[in-house]
Amino acid sequence: xxxxxxxxxxIKLRNPIMPASGPxxxxxxxxxxxxxxxxxxxxxxxxxxxxxxxxxxxLAKIGDSLINAEMWSEIPLDQWIEEEYxxxxxxxxxLIASIGxxxxxxxxxxxxxxxxxxxxxxxxxxxxxxxxxxxAEVVESAKSGGDVPVFVKLNPQWGDVADCAEIAEEAGxxxxxxxxxxxxxxxxxxxxxxxxMGSKGGYGxxxxxxxxxxxxxxxxxxxxxxxxxxxxxxxxxxxQDVAEFLMAGASAVQICTAxxxxxxxxxxxxxxxxxxxxxxxxxxxxxxxCGSALKNLPEEQVRTSAKQPDILTAECTGCGLCMKHCPSDxxxxxxxxxxxxSTGCTGCGLCVSVCPANALRF
Numbered sequence: 048x049x050x051x052x053x054x055x056x057x058i059k060l061r062n063p064i065m066p067a068s069g070p071x072x073x074x075x076x077x078x079x080x081x082x083x084x085x086x087x088x089x090x091x092x093x094x095x096x097x098x099x100x101x102x103x104x105x106l107a108k109i110g111d112s113l114i115n116a117e118m119w120s121e122i123p124l125d126q127w128i129e130e131e132y133x134x135x136x137x138x139x140x141x142l143i144a145s146i147g148x149x150x151x152x153x154x155x156x157x158x159x160x161x162x163x164x165x166x167x168x169x170x171x172x173x174x175x176x177x178x179x180x181x182x183a184e185v186v187e188s189a190k191s192g193g194d195v196p197v198f199v200k201l202n203p204q205w206g207d208v209a210d211c212a213e214i215a216e217e218a219g220x221x222x223x224x225x226x227x228x229x230x231x232x233x234x235x236x237x238x239x240x241x242x243x244m245g246s247k248g249g250y251g252x253x254x255x256x257x258x259x260x261x262x263x264x265x266x267x268x269x270x271x272x273x274x275x276x277x278x279x280x281x282x283x284x285x286x287q288d289v290a291e292f293l294m295a296g297a298s299a300v301q302i303c304t305a306x307x308x309x310x311x312x313x314x315x316x317x318x319x320x321x322x323x324x325x326x327x328x329x330x331x332x333x334x335x336x337c338g339s340a341l342k343n344l345p346e347e348q349v350r351t352s353a354k355q356p357d358i359l360t361a362e363c364t365g366c367g368l369c370m371k372h373c374p375s376d377x378x379x380x381x382x383x384x385x386x387x388x389s390t391g392c393t394g395c396g397l398c399v400s401v402c403p404a405n406a407l408r409f
Contacts, residue, residue, distance in 0.1 A: 049325035050332040051087070051318060055276045055298050056196035056221040058141045058166055062087035062318040063333055064289065067280050067301035068145040068171065068200075070106070071311060074122060075134025081306075082138035085315020089135055090301060093119040093145040093171045094127050094160070096152050102245040106307070107234060111284065112255030113304045114234050116246035119147060119171070124159060132163035143198065147171035150184040157192020167196040173227050173252075177205050179214050186218035198278065201265070202227035208265045209272035216273045224278045224301065225265045228252035255304035256282040263295050270296020270338055284313075286320035293333065294340035353394035354409065355387050362406035369398035369407060 051062040065088045066072045066081050073092050082089060099118035107114050122131065127144075135142050144165040146156040157168055168189050175181055182199070189197045199215040201208050203226060212223045230252035234243045242249020262281025270277050279297030283289055284305040292300050305313050330336050355377075365383035377391030378398060385406070387398075399407045 049322055049330055051322055051325075053087075053299055053333040055278065056167070056198075058088065058143075058196060060087035060141065060299060062321070063293070063297075063299035064314050064318050064321070065090055065143075065278075065299060065301045066306060066314070067303035068093045068169065069117065069303040069307070071303060071306045073120065075131035078131070078135035078142075079138055081311050081314060082135070082140050084311040084313075085318050086140065087299070087318065088141040088143065089138070090143045090169060091127070091132065091135060091145055091165075093147050094122075094124055094156065095119045095147055096124060096155060098123050102247075104243065104245050105251075107243040107251070108308065109234060109253075109255075110257070111304075111308070112253060112257040112282070113307065114230075114232055114244065114251040114253055115228065116244040116251045124156070128159060128163045132160070132165060136164065141166040143167040143169050145169040145171055145200075146189070148174040148185075150181065150188040153185050154188035154192055157189045157197075161193035161195070165195065167198060167221075168193070169198045169200055169224060171200050171227070172205070173200075173202065179211065182211060182214050183218040186215050186220045190219045196221035198222040198224050200224040200227055200280075201269075203229060203261055203265060209268040212269040212273045212277075216275050220275060222276045222278060223269050223273065224280060225269055226258070226262045226281050228254040229258045229261065254281070255308075256284060258282050259288065259291075263291055266292055266297050267295040267341060267344060271341060283317075284309075286317050286324045289317060289321050290324055290336060293336040294338070296338040296341055298333070298337055353392060355389055355392040355394055356396070356399050356407045356409050358385055358387065359406045359408065360384055362404050364404050364406070366403065368401050368403065372397055372401045 053063045098121045101118045102116050105116040142165050144160045199220045205211045231250035232253045244251040259282025266279045276298040278299050279292030280301040283302045363384045370378040375391050375393050377388045
């Protein structure tokens, strides 16, 4: 059986699956529920010096993804320190307190939340001006507040996330969390001609499977640039998504959107299925997977000439999805098996990605 335990900056997790800061970890009771559902560690909702005034409505489902106009916690800081964090600590799982946003706020918050003996700090940079000097300053402020690991959460709006991660590392960060929701974005309710969010301009932030490829790219770029651990976030819905983030260089992951849509049961479910995934592929531990794909990321464009994929005939079920999706009409089903016309195939690769039996490969 594969060993799912992992360690990040000295913090030991029973498995690499954690909640991301958001509605599912809004207070102590919800953190306890996430712990009981099988998460490997806990991350609380972001707090600031003053409770947030959150617009309504602030959440909407867009396919398998979400748009949100969430802010930080509406619960006063004192209540978090005296009641909510202590409830979460009783679970015995490592507890990461998310704090934001300015260097001045973070410095004070770091000192305050340490009263609850949290195990680490995560700095939310969503509302921080995208200035690299501020990024270094906010890390230094957090480090001055207590002797626990400090993680910095980045989003693509920072530009070159690898450069930002290096700045954070040089300032003393113990790990990077990537990525936060992407935006601002806008969704219109066509029956009312109004935005679905109640925020200024109707703007919100996109999370869920729609942003996963961006998140995986960011994790890979960061993992290649720094020597501190990376926690991957963005669109994870199953064990295969977790494996993808691990292979891109993450040491652990966080989940929010899928937990909102499907419930907290997914934490234990994904952990169990990840164990099966690793066992089936003879991985002994999380360390065996972490960063395993980085060596295969080409520094230059691989090729421009067409190469048709190979068909594993024994695996092909003849379902016809490859034929249906082929933009070049180069695939037919003959005798219940896919066949590719070499003169018509452009080597685009779409068929490989839609085959449910993994019978097409380059």
